[in-house]
Amino acid sequence: MPSTDDGGGGFLPFISAGxxxxxxxxxxxxxxxxxxxNFRRRSTTGTxxxxxxxxxxxxxAYSASNIALYYSPAVRRQYAARNSRLTPTVQFNDxxxxxxxxxxxxxxxxxxxxxxxxxxxPRTTHHHHSNVNPGARPSRxxxxxxxxxxxxxxxxALLVLGARSGGRDVDPVVDWxxxxxxxxxxxVKIAVTxxxxxxxxxxxxxxxSTEGWSIxxxxxxxxxxLLSIAQQGIDSYLQHDWSGITxxxxxxxxxxxxxxxxxxxxxxxxxxxxKKGVDGTETERLLPPGEERRLD
Numbered sequence: 001m002p003s004t005d006d007g008g009g010g011f012l013p014f015i016s017a018g019x020x021x022x023x024x025x026x027x028x029x030x031x032x033x034x035x036x037x038n039f040r041r042r043s044t045t046g047t048x049x050x051x052x053x054x055x056x057x058x059x060x061a062y063s064a065s066n067i068a069l070y071y072s073p074a075v076r077r078q079y080a081a082r083n084s085r086l087t088p089t090v091q092f093n094d095x096x097x098x099x100x101x102x103x104x105x106x107x108x109x110x111x112x113x114x115x116x117x118x119x120x121x122p123r124t125t126h127h128h129h130s131n132v133n134p135g136a137r138p139s140r141x142x143x144x145x146x147x148x149x150x151x152x153x154x155x156x157a158l159l160v161l162g163a164r165s166g167g168r169d170v171d172p173v174v175d176w177x178x179x180x181x182x183x184x185x186x187x188v189k190i191a192v193t194x195x196x197x198x199x200x201x202x203x204x205x206x207x208x209s210t211e212g213w214s215i216x217x218x219x220x221x222x223x224x225x226l227l228s229i230a231q232q233g234i235d236s237y238l239q240h241d242w243s244g245i246t247x248x249x250x251x252x253x254x255x256x257x258x259x260x261x262x263x264x265x266x267x268x269x270x271x272x273x274x275k276k277g278v279d280g281t282e283t284e285r286l287l288p289p290g291e292e293r294r295l296d
Contacts, residue, residue: 004215012234021230022184026224028097038111042121046212048135049112050142050199055105057146061153061185063098064089068182078172078179089116112136139199149188156184175241197261203267210269218269222262225255 034052038044068075069088079088115121115136138146155175163176170177204210232252236242 012238016234016238017294018233019227019234022226023231024093024097026136026220026227027265028218030217030224031101031108032215033220035104035108036117037212038121038216039119041212042119042181042211044112044115044121044136046135046203046207047112048139048199048203049109049137050135050139051196052105052109052112053138053142054192056109056147057149058189058196059098059102059105061149061188063095063102065182066095066098068178068185072178074202076177078177079173081181110270126156136204141195141199145191145195149191151294153184153188156181167282176204177278179215190254193258196267197258198210201261201264204265204268204273206250209273213265213269215265215269218262218265222266223260225259225262229255 009080034047038047069079069090070092076088080086111121113136137246159176160178160181163170174181204213253269
């Protein structure tokens with residue numbers, strides 16, 4: 001068993017707390033670069049709405065889940081009944097982070113969905129015909145996942161209502177209850193995390209460019225992710241308990257998946273599609289406006 005004496009008089013706990021605040025800040029800031037870049041360019045060409053659309057879906061589910069786990073006495077009692085009287089680990093900053101992510105994702109999505117009317121972005125033109133950027137419409141993948149999320153959460157809610165039929169008492173340990181709806185919302189967030197990067201990754205490949213896609217959101221996200229993993233490792237070491245990682249491999253694995261996709265975007269931006277001109281600036285390699293290809 002490793003010693004808790006880190007030789008720094010509480011140095012590791014201090015580092016852990018610092019990492020926590022830093023990655024929270026970086027992840028919060030990561031929502032801004034794409035919206036600011038779209039606004040500065042007055043265009044969303046080169047990107048698709050799928051990423052912010054799915055983020056709206058994911059953070060809606062995440063916000064609802066966190067709010068229920070933090071504020072609902074009934075959900076907290078049900079959680080304790082199923083988890084050896086433990087209380088949910090959701091904190092107030094988790095609620096704020098989720099709501100902040102939802103608002104910023106909705107703002108970014110609006111730049112695609114109503115960019116012309118709300119943001120006054122000019123319409124792209126091709127062959128003398130007005131043509132909205134194809135990426136401004138959600139793909140079938142995004143719409144299908146959205147529909148599936150509503151069906152899944154709705155079906156769970158119906159099962160909960162069915163368990164309460166007849167006025168009988170519900171045992172949260174064995175019966176369907178409100179907590180299961182919260183878990184269903186959590187699964188929506190997991191599903192979104194698994195697929196939300198793919199549409200933009202493929203768009204970059206088809207355009208042979210990352211023009212229009214903000215690399216800063218990726219750099220902030222991956223730095224925050226690495227610090228989060230480091231904090232988790234430090235805390236597990238100090239507690240002589242690695243169950244925070246081993247008991248929740250899905251959550252840990254999703255973090256690795258996000259970092260994996262971040263690395264792919266970094267590879268695209270700085271290696272695969274980096275083309276320098278004589279003046280050292282990145283040469284634009286977008287397809288002509290209106291020619292960006294969609295997943296569907």
